[in-house]
Amino acid sequence: MYGTEMVADQADDPVEPDVPLNASETADYSQALAGATAAGDRSQLAQASFDALIESDLRVEPRDEMPDAYRRTLVRQIAQHAHSEIIGMQPEGAWITRAPSLRRKAILIAKVQDEAGHGLYLYSAAETLGVDRAELLDQLHEGRQKYSSIFNYPTLTWADCGTIGWLVDGAAIMNQVPLCRCSYGPYARAMIRVCKEESFHQRQGFEILWTLTRGTDAQRAMAQDAVDRWWWPSLMMFGPHDTGEAAGGGGHTEQSMAWGIKRFSNDELRQRFVDTMVKQADRLGLTLPDADLRWNEQRGHWDFGAIDWADFRRVLSGDGPCNAERLAHRRGAHEKGAWVREAATAFAAKQARAGRQKEPAA
């Protein structure tokens, strides 16, 4: 459901002669560029060309000139996003052998494979900015680049798999749908693919909880316990507050919004998430663990309690329940896969040699 409406069907897209063939031919772009380059040398021209793209809400493509800070911000954000997808395979991957039925097991395998795919789409997008995929993996393995803190919590019961799909993937979708319109083309295109696939993830999670809450008392209690543990970490996934005392400074929201990387503030997206999930929790017959949750007629939104940011920073800085385990597992998987990569390399070299020998002599 998500993202599909954003993908134009190329078959329904005939070229109109009076419409610019290329986005950069539009009058908006030309005007913005002309205004910005009244007196410019080459670097000013490059900056002006970038500013004009952003001002006209056009996409920046890999070989365009772009400010170093824009490039660095994107590399950091896309790499962290890719790492999160790869690390995100672990909490649910741990339940593949213990899924309660063959149906659930097949679904879970497909979902974890999707997470790997999402990581690869994103590494592919990051590489268009001139970084090397192997270098990004090194940075993850050495703890020099972060991944989403949400994956540093354990999956204690089967209900956690349902709750991750419903709440964690739900929060991820809320964050990611606006990224489909991100100013950097390859990132936006990767996110369209990701968002299309995420909606299956969220629905399968909801279905697990829907089944449990219609089961025995013990199953209902298991579902409620999982939601109690995952609700607050899910709210933290939207990041620190954008304004006020709790904002803490050092936030990237304002600059990222000016660059068209981010489209909505952290707090806007968090509010949208709460408003959506209150209704869905009610439908599931589950209670969200927040005594301050109440409808605010005046705002037209649900009010919710204060988030424990000290806990958020503690987990982010490495002191969560599973930080060390997640990284150790990731490094181990990479090292144990080395022989497969070496074998593939050797086989490719052998095939290439055989191919050369078969060619007739010149």
Place this chain on the structure above:
Amino acid sequence: MSERSWPLFEVFVRAKRGLSHVHVGSLHAPDATMALRNARDLYTRRQEGVSLWVVRSDDITASSPGEKDSFFDPAADKVYRHPSFYDVPDDVEYL
């Protein structure tokens, strides 16, 4: 060639018969055969394609965005290439 330096391949998918192949992303692989297999697993898990191309990224020659204006200029001043350029009576059908 170590696995750290596997070449980059660009992946193109034909979504269904009658449509062109469209660029969808890239991946690393030791050779084109493996690139094709990996592209199938990565980019067509949900029947997104009926045909795949993989092309070594190094083998692509691209126009430079820096010379965008001068490179494409020759196409800008020939408005008579478009059917809307011509004055014809409104009441002539199928024109």
